Amino acid sequence: MRITQGCFSFLPDLTDAQITRQVQYCLENGWAVNIEFTDDPHPRNNFWEMWGLPMFDLRDAAGVMMELEQCRKVYGDRYIRLSAFDSSHGWESVRISFIVNRPKEEPGFRLDRQETTGRNVRYSTHAYAAARPEGERYG
Amino acid sequence: MPQNELTASSTPTSRRTLAKEADMNMHSMTVRGKDRYKSGVLEYKKMGYWEPDYQPRDTDIIALFRVTPQDGVDPIEASAAVAGESSTATWTVVWTDRLTAAEKYRAKCFRVDPVPNSPGQYFAYIAYDLDLFEPGSIANLSASIIGNVFGFKPLKALRLEDMRLPVAYVKTFQGPATGIVVERERMDKFGRPLLGATVKPKLGLSGRNYGRVVYEALKGGLDFTKDDENINSQPFMHWRERFLYCMEAVNKAQAATGEIKGTYLNVTAGTVEDMYERAEFARELGSIIIMIDLVIGYTAIQSMATWARRNDMILHLHRAGHSTYTRQRNHGVSFRVIAKWMRLAGVDHIHAGTVVGKLEGDPATTRGYYDICREDYNPARLEHGVFFDQHWASLNRLMPVASGGIHAGQMHQLLDHLGEDVILQFGGGTIGHPMGIQAGATANRVALEAMILARNEGRDYLYEGPEILAKAAETCTPLKSALEVWKNVTFNYESTDMPDYVPTPSVAM
Secondary structure (H helix, E strand, O other), rough: OOOOOOOOOOOOOOHHHHHHHHHHHHHHOOOEEEEEEEOOOOOOOOEEEEOOOEEEOOOOOOHHHHHHHHHHHOOOOOOOEEEEEEEOOOEEEEEEEEEEEEOOOOOEEEEHHHOOOOOOOOEEEHHHHHOOOOOOOOO | OOOOOOOOOOOOOOOOHHHHHHHHOOOOOOOOOHHOOOOOOOOHHOOOOOOOOOOOOOEEEEEEEEEEEEEOOOOHHHHHHHHHHOOOOOOOHHHHHHOOHHHHHOOEEEEEEEEOOOOEEEEEEEEEEEEHHHOOOHHHHHHHHHHOOOOOOOOOEEEEEEEOOOHHHHOOOOOOOOOHHHHHHHHHHOOOEEEEEEEOOOOOHHHHHHHHHHHHHHHOOOEEOOOOOOOOOOEEEEEHHHHHHHHHHHHHHHHHOOOOOOOOOOOOOOHHHHHHHHHHHHOOOOOEEEEEEEEHHHHHHHHHHHHHHHOOOEEEEEOOOHHHHHHHOEEEOOOHHHHHHHHHHOOEEEEOOOOOOOOOOOHHHHHHHHHHHHHHOOOEEOOOOOOEEOOOOOOOOOEEEEOOOOHHHHHHHHHHHOOOOOOOOOOOHHOOOOHHHHHHHHHHHHHHHHHHHHOOOOOOOOHHHHHHHHHOOOOOOOOOOOHHHHHOOOOOOOOOOOOOOOOOOOOOO
């Protein structure tokens, strides 16, 4: 399967040139770009690991792309995403977020059902990869 | 002519209309002292409901009415009557006024302008003291402003065009239970419009068949599916069946995609108690969103919004029934007023028009509605039908929903007209896809992502839209097929509700 979180997951994987243009768009809007990675892609895993701090005060996308390159060298077997933070009053949150690196194999999720009272079912989603310890899940 | 903050500098007025306005907005005719309270009938404009020198206070609520007096009725008197009948007046002088601070409680019409290019119609600006209204109650606000006056005999027609809600009043309301930012955080979806579809056919599907449509659409790439406004609990599908099968579909689609999904479970019912029961069942099943119809009434809407805030639930509002009073330009209540009331009342989603789809919506007017939903401050923009500066005092943002007769081939136009913080709902445009519902959903999602990518890259996506879509379709057969099927579908009819002011080029002053 292919996890379709983020803004561009239904398109073919973005090339570095395409990623650079998206980063430049973020910087031109005054947003701080952050690199995050994880090997737990559960849809409610909000807090992916941070690759350093969000890059404030950056003007050129090349800075982000260099960091992304470093991150890929270390965590190329995992999911990596870029997100951009807007600190304007009334937003103060993420403006865009998209996946820029994926594991070679994406085994996906198992849906568990627990039958309870009446016809009610309690659902629980498990990433198959998460059965193994962190750091040993992909590749 | 009174100088006040409402005299929008961009008002395109010719010298002649300026002179006419000056004539109309002459001095107060109010009878004062003992004579004011002599038993009998006194014209409204002499009772203190016409005060052209009045300077509205920051805490006043201001309403703008479009007044169409009966033939031979003085527009000033008609406007003063609207002020009177929507506040303290009755048809005759009553001595009991003298037991009250009557001057404070009288609504004051302070300006009357002829409507451009509409003979016989007048814009009446009326100020109401804050103490006339119960805090935090749309029912009370609307009972005052539109309660009595719309059937008043001396008027041919009356329309509430816009309202300025003072911060002091805005702060008495909860506002949207969740708001755009928190909704996006909860769903982990940023940087693009959200996608939805209304399950079709509207009526007749069993719970099991209904859940099938939900699953296919969500798995195919939509973020939301939606019950239609008249899906409640009918013989073909009782509400519990729908909820149970829908949540199976939502959870299955989440596991299949790794994304958060939702389906608006319509809890509209015959009593508020029934709605609470349905909402609580939705929560118990793990739904992130419920839905109500505008026809349940303002008080029920506010109750559900309070419930939604307390239960971490997104609250979708379908504006069922609004066109009965919003559509005609001369009579009723403008949708921009309904949008303001609903932002106060506390819903998270509101249907606000598509511009290009099958339902009424002039682009400029629709833009005005969207600004009212999404901005923290709306400057007066007459060309969008927004007559007042409006501060929202950090009340949450309300997500507009575009639904009705839209398809993937219009993606560039939709993004241009409606922006990024909107839910695009392709009902027929998903379920009617020749390759099936999943393919329909995928076509929409691919079209959207391709357009956002192009926009962010700085391309002229409105102009290059068809080309961008064609390119994306090269690697996506469902999109190719969608573009083919709906390529010539447009809904071009004249709007019945448009702004009265059109920006005209003028030399710099």
